[in-house]
Amino acid sequence: MRGTAFLFMITAIVFVLLGMAWGIEMSVRADFKMTPAHAHLNLIGFVIGAVFALYFVVTPQADGGLAKALYALWAVTTVLMVVGIYMAVSQQGEGLAKIASLLGVLTMLMFGWIVLKNGIGRTEA
Ligand code: HEM
Numbered sequence: 001m002r003g004t005a006f007l008f009m010i011t012a013i014v015f016v017l018l019g020m021a022w023g024i025e026m027s028v029r030a031d032f033k034m035t036p037a038h039a040h041l042n043l044i045g046f047v048i049g050a051v052f053a054l055y056f057v058v059t060p061q062a063d064g065g066l067a068k069a070l071y072a073l074w075a076v077t078t079v080l081m082v083v084g085i086y087m088a089v090s091q092q093g094e095g096l097a098k099i100a101s102l103l104g105v106l107t108m109l110m111f112g113w114i115v116l117k118n119g120i121g122r123t124e125a
Contacts, residue, residue: 015045
């Protein structure tokens with residue numbers, strides 16, 4: 001299966017591998033300042049991405065243009081959230097983290113809309 005579900009899952013795996021490497025790096029340096037950025041990379045990048053992937057597997061009729069738009073919004077939100085938190089924690093400004101937070105809410109609203117429109121589970125033909 002190579003639809004939007006596959007895109008979500010592959011990207012989520014890339015995000016969590018980066019997040020795990022970052023976790024190991026923090027442990028090796030015994031410097032846990034960036035824990036919030038690591039946590040959001042793994043939670044928004046992997047947990048939410050994998051949940052979205054599984055939704056589109058069980059609800060194939062929801063795949064399409066809106067699903068692709070959700071994928072783009074979620075991927076951009078994850079990157080901006082991690083960079084934004086990194087900047088906020090290293091005292092370089094909170095603007096990006098604030099924008100990413102709003103994009104995060106928008107991502108969930110778009111997912112909610114898709115679920116309301118398509119339900120959960122395959123539609124009987
Ligand atoms: C190789 C895998 C991983 C390593 C080495 C790692 C390492 C770490 C480290 C060193 C911390 C900081 C702990 C502290 O501040 O005392 C941390 C925090 C955290 N990690 Fe990971 N992590 C890994 C995978 C994950 C995954 C897969 C997730 C989520 C799906 C995750 C979510 C979190 C969260 C939520 C926190 C914050 C916990 C808190 O502040 O109480 N991590 N991790």
